[in-house]
Amino acid sequence: MALAGRPNVVHSMKAMLRSALPRAQTRQSITLLALLTLLTLPTRAVAGQNPTAPRDAAPTAQHTATLSGVLLSDDEEARPVRHARVTCTAPELTGGLSTITDERGHFTFAGLPAGRYTIRATRAGWITMAYGARGPMRPGTAIPLADGQTLSIVARMARGAVMTGTVLDENGQPAVNTGVAAFKPSIQNGERRLLSFGVPSTTDDRGIFRIYGLPAGDYIVGAAAPSTAPPGADIRLTTDLDVHHARTAGAGVPPPPDRGVAFASTYFPGTPLAAQAARITLRAGEERSGIDFALQLVPTTQVDGSVFSAEGPIPPNTQIVLLASGDTAFPDSPFDRLRTTRPSADGTFSFSNVSPGQYTILARSSSPITWASTQIVADGDRVSGVSLSLQPGLVLSGSVRFDGDRLKPPADMKSVRIALRPVQAQGMVAIAPPEVTADANGRFTVTGVTPGLYRLSASIAGPAGPGGWLLRAATIGRQDTLDVPYAIQPGQLTPEAAIVFTDRAASLTGTLQNLAGGAAAEYTVILFPADQTLWTPQSRRVQGVRPSADGTFAFLNLVGGEYLLAAVDDAESGEWFDPAFLQRITPGALRIAIADTEQKVQPIRLARD
């Protein structure tokens, strides 16, 4: 995992107390520092308003603050960046605000309620940057604004780097109209995967591509299999045998076998596997040329199979889906090889022209809901006898409850939409059951569920503003799936589900100070559960924030529990969902208990050893 080599600095009180920490644990650039809790200030539950982090923009909120600034290029000349898009968000705002910088790089947001504001700048060809972030893809710092306050900031952004090259086909001729993208491992939905950066390019008539807007870093470059044919359309390569047969063979001489081919997705310098691609290290703002490589033709596979049902004939609306799994799909576009078909009346189906790789074949009928799934590997040889046995879909029922003392529950329970989301290992695919709405009594039923790991979720129709209803729990049986996904098993009765909305969330606010008592705004504060079984991707209990310039930080919308709090000097947004990362920062973290609905204030101080 990528923590090695990344300058993470972990601070902890315990580390300070154990100043003779073995060097082995502080290898490379990772230095353990100390975080000193100001024990003289007792932690206290605050029921009221925190002046720097208002809980709700109540109807009484004033709209009198102004945030303005200038956007400068992040280089020595520091020139104004004109015509950039600047967005402004805050928990106190419903939706966001955006504006365009003028000729001098200036921007202004006026009429703001007091709150903690995040500013982000984007411009084509430049690297999107959050104000105060330590780099691209990193969290920015919030800007606290009081009622009536006028604040001016200087934000910076940098021009992206460029990669260009030529893609050829198997005959050494330009591969035209081929999508080329630069990939870098990064965090999405709490998981590290290859993500496309910069503006992907399509090769022109000379085979030339140009990817721009890239942050500095290590990349691999891949060309997606060109879609010279509609999916599933056979392409047959003419062989010398074919030509010989056509020109000279007598009538009745059987023709040579057809050779189905497709272009394979190819990575620089010429491999079909992302794992074998060469790493290209880009410096900030660099223009790198000569990324030249060639596409390969690969033999395709005919996949034949049949679908059947133990109940008798297969339902008439049965459909079969073939899609790439594992490393076969092009990064960042998991559905680039999605194919759909219907079986014939006897249940047989086939997919021709399937490129090499691992695939999942799914079958589903809608009335009644049945499903089946299997995996295959295509390697150019015919795959036949694929057998899919339709199973009845499972059912999950439950109810929605609103547990609040401040807000009225929605008048119409039917405005609540419930989604049961599959949670998958990387590279796997699953059928997602359709979203459902609650009935007037708050009851809901999700049908056609296939076995697997799931997280239950719900949302209310209407604008999501500050101080609204929050999802407190989404349990299946006794397990809250917002914390740990639930495994729905075949052949077992799934227990009752319960969704609870609340209008009272806990929060943790405080100030991060350095040893001298000044604001330690350059760090990132990470809050995560003490219980390691809750370290799941996108867990609501794992959060990272940057303190503002004055050192204040705020974790909002928390649920009660035992937490650990740590500060690191740099982290990519979402990196904190990685259990290995949390493991590393645990030794230096501070333990904090937060009660449900508690408004906790926890000032903390760093100390270097």
Next chain:
Amino acid sequence: MLALLALVCSLAVAAETPPQSDAPQSAIVSGRVLDADTGRPIPGALVTAYGSAAASVTARILTNQGGFFVVRGLHRGSLALTAVKSGFVDAAYGQQRPAGGLQMIAIDEGQRLVDLDIRIWKQGALTGALLDETGDPVIGARVRAFRQIFVAARRRYTPAGEAITDDRGVYRIPHLTPGDYIVAAPSTQTSIPAEIMDTFFARTGTDAARADLALEMRSIDAPIVPAGSEYALAVGGIAMTLPPGTATPTSRPSGGLLVYPTVFYPAAAVAAQAGVVSLRSGEERGSIDMQLQPSRSVTLSGMLGAPAGMASHVAVRLLPVGGEALGEDVATATTITDSTGTFTFLGVPSGNYVLSVLRVPRLQQAPDDGSKITVQAGGVRVSTAAPPPGPVPPPPIPADATLWALVPVTVGAEDLTNIVVPLSPGPRMAGHVEFDGAETPPPPSVVATLRISLDPADGSAPPQGIDYDAGHPDETGQFTTYGVPPGRYLANVTGPSIPGWFFKGARYEGRDIADTPVEMTKSDITGVVLTFTDNPSRLSGTVRTNGSADPAGLVMAFPVDEDTWSSSGSRPRRMRVARADKNGLYSFANLPAGDYYVVAVRDDTPGDWWDPARLRSLSRAARQVHLTDGEQKRQDVETEARR
């Protein structure tokens, strides 16, 4: 490619139906794909077989290192071969020039034809840079090329290619055939009421209402993006979408927005003033540079007047006067009315416009039958459904009227508010379908697959949202179309062909409104009879040059009455071309009765077949042919040199 395919399809339709028997000996054809200029074989070209002979051929063939292809599994019938290779103009067997007429190949059972070489021409390309007023590159912006064509004797421009500028502002539009082009950096200011955007993000309203809204937004290419984000500015309750590219609107100190309007190469505001770039075969033309200039703009707002509920959530377009040759493709501004029927265009530069509204009745959304499979991988979900087996019957034509408005608007330096735009119902056409012949009429289920089109006689695009399917008959052959904006229309039948039957004409008040436009004004037109015949006419013969058959000839047939050229619509039945086959034989099937000029030309230089000046010049050397209903006529023609 589209034009080429259309030609291939129409030829395939005109040809005899293939024998369906399982013949023991399928035919095989082979040949090479060759660079037309150098004769060099082209490996890696994709060859596709069309036509009745290729009905059972599904594979596309990739040429080998020697440029060879082999197509097996052919049966008796006619065959067209196309070749596609990146860097070259899409080609077809028998072409004498890029995008020229293709030649059909007659195939016999068990036949071997091994020297069918397909010539393929290098494409042209247009490149240049797009800069803003300070010389900064405009990054990520769309540049489009339009090719000049003649439709209904009028010069029009059809989309021919487009490209996105890179970080240097450089664009490159490849894959162009020789011809005359205009190039534009189009800019449409799209303003959507924030309440509409919120509908999607806050999931308010019913699913059906959101689906209707999404369709309406798609009709003006409006993205669904949150107001107050990097994708849309929020200006006074309106979300002004920010298209890709840096040429985004900025506010000016005195208030209002500075926008970058559409620019046509070299520096024109409307298509009518654009410079024409002539591209030769294989030519790469550089330095087609354009500079965007910011323009002060105003807000234009008002209200649609329509029966209750019909004015809400309707797309409104602001089209520049002088852009007619591009159709509605490049609007200056677009918006959608809010729930009260109020519309607001932000960012309108001064100029003369036509405000255009066409509210096509909304179809009942099919309820979600759960037949879609939602698949999740890598945190992304996709819903998919296999196409249903068999043809899907078209939804019934709604009883609601089509509402329309076309209002000229002159925009100056001041905001325009309180514009009242009354919507009027458009007239419909009604009638029935008749089958006139000795053959057994097709069964009702087949009759119901027909599609009726109302094609504007001046060759402009049919009304958006109605397109080429203005109506369809029921199983008894009765039909009523959607309402259309008033104008001169031609009634035609599109959709699947019925074996053995051919569309003959549309009778209305004693004339054939398939060829002579009918004026549709306020009231509906009823009693139209669409007639099919089982005895189509055929005009055929041999193309000769210096006394011998000319397999390279192209025969054109067009009406003697020159006045009809300009009212023949976008798909004229009486203006046709046919390519001679290898024996010099040509044939026009189902040409309507009338007086025609028939002339053979050499199809080896670029240019538009239907340029009226050219037709006039050709007519002097042409044969005049009188054709009656169902007549089988022979007329040999001599190839004329181009002039």
